Amino acid sequence: MSLKKLLTTSLIVLMSVALAAPGFAQKLKIGYVHSNKILATYKDALDVQKKIDELDRQYQQEGRQLQETLRQLQDQYESQSLLLSDAKKKEKEAEIQNLIAKIQQFQQEKYNPQTGEIYKKQAELMQPVLDKINAVIKKISEAEGFDLVLDTAAGNILYVSKQVIDLTDKILEELNKTSSVGKK
Numbered sequence: 001m002s003l004k005k006l007l008t009t010s011l012i013v014l015m016s017v018a019l020a021a022p023g024f025a026q027k028l029k030i031g032y033v034h035s036n037k038i039l040a041t042y043k044d045a046l047d048v049q050k051k052i053d054e055l056d057r058q059y060q061q062e063g064r065q066l067q068e069t070l071r072q073l074q075d076q077y078e079s080q081s082l083l084l085s086d087a088k089k090k091e092k093e094a095e096i097q098n099l100i101a102k103i104q105q106f107q108q109e110k111y112n113p114q115t116g117e118i119y120k121k122q123a124e125l126m127q128p129v130l131d132k133i134n135a136v137i138k139k140i141s142e143a144e145g146f147d148l149v150l151d152t153a154a155g156n157i158l159y160v161s162k163q164v165i166d167l168t169d170k171i172l173e174e175l176n177k178t179s180s181v182g183k184k
Contacts (some may be wrong), residue, residue, distance in 0.1 A: 031141065031165040032150040038172055043179050045133075048066060048125045055121055059110045066103045073099060136174045140167060 039045045077092045084092065110117050141149050149167060 028147045029145055029165075030148045030150070031144075031167045032152055033171055034168045035151045035153045035167070037168055038175070041172060042129070042133070042175050044128070044129045044175070047131055048122075051125060052118065052122050053137045056118060059118060063103070063106060063110075066099070066106060067147060070096070070103065071098050116165075132178075133171070133175060136171050136178075137167070140170055140174060 073092070073096050077089075077096060080092075081089060108116070109121075113119060137149060140146075146165075146167075
Protein backbone atom coordinates (compact mmCIF):
# COMPACT_ATOMS: atom_id res chain seq x y z
CA MET A 1 0.00 0.00 0.00
CA SER A 2 1.43 3.38 -0.94
CA LEU A 3 2.04 6.01 1.70
CA LYS A 4 -0.61 8.27 0.17
CA LYS A 5 -3.26 5.51 0.29
CA LEU A 6 -2.20 4.67 3.83
CA LEU A 7 -2.51 8.29 4.89
CA THR A 8 -5.93 8.66 3.29
CA THR A 9 -7.20 5.45 4.88
CA SER A 10 -5.72 6.43 8.23
CA LEU A 11 -7.33 9.85 8.16
CA ILE A 12 -10.73 8.34 7.32
CA VAL A 13 -10.40 5.85 10.17
CA LEU A 14 -9.22 8.56 12.54
CA MET A 15 -12.12 10.86 11.68
CA SER A 16 -14.62 8.00 12.00
CA VAL A 17 -13.28 7.09 15.41
CA ALA A 18 -13.23 10.72 16.52
CA LEU A 19 -16.84 11.25 15.51
CA ALA A 20 -18.12 7.91 16.79
CA ALA A 21 -16.36 7.80 20.13
CA PRO A 22 -14.98 11.12 21.39
CA GLY A 23 -13.66 9.51 24.57
CA PHE A 24 -11.71 6.93 22.62
CA ALA A 25 -10.27 9.50 20.22
CA GLN A 26 -8.70 11.40 23.10
CA LYS A 27 -6.70 8.30 24.02
CA LEU A 28 -5.45 7.79 20.48
CA LYS A 29 -1.64 7.96 20.29
CA ILE A 30 -0.57 9.64 17.05
CA GLY A 31 2.87 10.20 15.60
CA TYR A 32 4.23 11.43 12.31
CA VAL A 33 7.30 11.12 10.12
CA HIS A 34 8.94 13.26 7.48
CA SER A 35 9.58 10.67 4.77
CA ASN A 36 11.32 13.26 2.58
CA LYS A 37 13.83 13.91 5.37
CA ILE A 38 14.37 10.19 5.81
CA LEU A 39 14.99 9.69 2.09
CA ALA A 40 17.25 12.76 1.98
CA THR A 41 19.46 11.64 4.88
CA TYR A 42 19.30 7.84 5.06
CA LYS A 43 22.55 6.43 3.64
CA ASP A 44 20.97 3.51 1.79
CA ALA A 45 18.46 5.82 0.07
CA LEU A 46 21.27 8.22 -0.86
CA ASP A 47 23.29 5.34 -2.33
CA VAL A 48 20.32 4.32 -4.48
CA GLN A 49 19.90 7.92 -5.63
CA LYS A 50 23.59 8.07 -6.61
CA LYS A 51 23.14 4.94 -8.74
CA ILE A 52 20.07 6.45 -10.40
CA ASP A 53 21.92 9.72 -10.99
CA GLU A 54 24.81 7.84 -12.62
CA LEU A 55 22.42 5.93 -14.87
CA ASP A 56 20.72 9.22 -15.75
CA ARG A 57 24.11 10.74 -16.67
CA GLN A 58 24.80 7.78 -18.96
CA TYR A 59 21.40 8.15 -20.66
CA GLN A 60 21.89 11.91 -20.98
CA GLN A 61 25.27 11.33 -22.62
CA GLU A 62 23.75 8.85 -25.09
CA GLY A 63 21.01 11.35 -25.86
CA ARG A 64 23.52 14.15 -26.44
CA GLN A 65 25.50 11.90 -28.81
CA LEU A 66 22.35 11.13 -30.80
CA GLN A 67 21.47 14.85 -30.94
CA GLU A 68 24.97 15.71 -32.09
CA THR A 69 24.81 13.07 -34.84
CA LEU A 70 21.47 14.53 -35.93
CA ARG A 71 22.88 18.05 -35.99
CA GLN A 72 25.82 16.88 -38.11
CA LEU A 73 23.52 15.09 -40.54
CA GLN A 74 21.30 18.16 -40.86
CA ASP A 75 24.30 20.46 -41.39
CA GLN A 76 25.72 18.08 -43.96
CA TYR A 77 22.39 17.89 -45.77
CA GLU A 78 22.00 21.68 -45.82
CA SER A 79 25.53 22.28 -47.09
CA GLN A 80 25.25 19.63 -49.83
CA SER A 81 21.58 19.94 -50.78
CA LEU A 82 22.25 22.04 -53.90
CA LEU A 83 24.71 19.46 -55.17
CA LEU A 84 22.65 16.34 -54.45
CA SER A 85 20.33 14.61 -56.87
CA ASP A 86 16.69 14.23 -55.90
CA ALA A 87 17.25 10.57 -55.07
CA LYS A 88 20.22 11.41 -52.79
CA LYS A 89 18.22 14.22 -51.14
CA LYS A 90 15.39 11.79 -50.36
CA GLU A 91 17.92 9.30 -49.04
CA LYS A 92 19.50 11.91 -46.72
CA GLU A 93 16.06 13.16 -45.62
CA ALA A 94 15.03 9.59 -44.80
CA GLU A 95 18.25 9.12 -42.84
CA ILE A 96 17.51 12.29 -40.85
CA GLN A 97 13.90 11.21 -40.22
CA ASN A 98 15.06 7.76 -39.08
CA LEU A 99 17.49 9.34 -36.64
CA ILE A 100 14.77 11.66 -35.31
CA ALA A 101 12.53 8.61 -34.78
CA LYS A 102 15.42 6.82 -33.06
CA ILE A 103 15.92 9.79 -30.70
CA GLN A 104 12.21 9.87 -29.85
CA GLN A 105 12.21 6.12 -29.24
CA PHE A 106 15.30 6.47 -27.04
CA GLN A 107 13.58 9.16 -24.96
CA GLN A 108 10.48 6.99 -24.56
CA GLU A 109 12.47 3.91 -23.59
CA LYS A 110 14.58 5.73 -21.04
CA TYR A 111 12.34 8.49 -19.62
CA ASN A 112 8.67 7.60 -20.09
CA PRO A 113 7.19 7.90 -16.55
CA GLN A 114 5.17 4.68 -16.96
CA THR A 115 7.61 2.43 -18.81
CA GLY A 116 10.98 4.20 -18.86
CA GLU A 117 14.08 2.31 -17.82
CA ILE A 118 15.18 5.03 -15.41
CA TYR A 119 11.89 4.79 -13.49
CA LYS A 120 11.90 0.99 -13.52
CA LYS A 121 15.45 0.92 -12.18
CA GLN A 122 14.61 3.49 -9.51
CA ALA A 123 11.61 1.43 -8.36
CA GLU A 124 13.68 -1.76 -8.38
CA LEU A 125 16.54 -0.28 -6.36
CA MET A 126 14.40 1.82 -4.01
CA GLN A 127 11.84 -0.84 -3.07
CA PRO A 128 14.11 -2.70 -0.61
CA VAL A 129 15.01 0.63 1.03
CA LEU A 130 11.33 1.61 1.33
CA ASP A 131 10.50 -1.83 2.73
CA LYS A 132 13.21 -1.38 5.35
CA ILE A 133 11.97 2.11 6.25
CA ASN A 134 8.38 0.88 6.55
CA ALA A 135 9.50 -2.06 8.71
CA VAL A 136 11.31 0.29 11.10
CA ILE A 137 8.29 2.62 11.24
CA LYS A 138 6.08 -0.36 12.07
CA LYS A 139 8.56 -1.71 14.66
CA ILE A 140 8.86 1.61 16.49
CA SER A 141 5.13 2.32 16.23
CA GLU A 142 4.21 -1.05 17.71
CA ALA A 143 6.91 -0.90 20.40
CA GLU A 144 5.79 2.54 21.56
CA GLY A 145 2.06 1.92 21.20
CA PHE A 146 1.19 4.34 18.42
CA ASP A 147 -2.31 3.94 17.01
CA LEU A 148 -1.61 6.08 13.96
CA VAL A 149 1.54 7.33 12.24
CA LEU A 150 1.15 9.92 9.49
CA ASP A 151 3.60 10.97 6.81
CA THR A 152 3.87 14.73 6.33
CA ALA A 153 4.99 14.29 2.70
CA ALA A 154 1.98 12.21 1.70
CA GLY A 155 -0.72 14.65 2.68
CA ASN A 156 -1.59 18.19 3.53
CA ILE A 157 -1.09 18.31 7.26
CA LEU A 158 -1.63 21.93 8.23
CA TYR A 159 -1.28 21.68 11.97
CA VAL A 160 0.41 19.26 14.34
CA SER A 161 -0.25 19.49 18.07
CA LYS A 162 2.66 19.32 20.47
CA GLN A 163 1.06 16.13 21.77
CA VAL A 164 1.64 14.42 18.42
CA ILE A 165 5.11 12.94 18.32
CA ASP A 166 7.61 13.32 15.46
CA LEU A 167 9.22 9.90 14.97
CA THR A 168 11.50 10.90 12.08
CA ASP A 169 14.77 11.13 14.01
CA LYS A 170 14.08 7.94 15.94
CA ILE A 171 13.39 6.09 12.68
CA LEU A 172 16.55 7.48 11.09
CA GLU A 173 18.56 6.42 14.14
CA GLU A 174 17.19 2.87 13.92
CA LEU A 175 17.74 2.70 10.15
CA ASN A 176 21.32 3.88 10.49
CA LYS A 177 22.02 1.17 13.09
CA THR A 178 21.14 -1.48 10.54
CA SER A 179 22.27 0.30 7.39
CA SER A 180 23.59 -2.08 4.76
CA VAL A 181 26.40 0.39 4.07
CA GLY A 182 28.16 -0.45 7.31
CA LYS A 183 27.83 -4.18 6.61
CA LYS A 184 29.49 -4.14 3.16
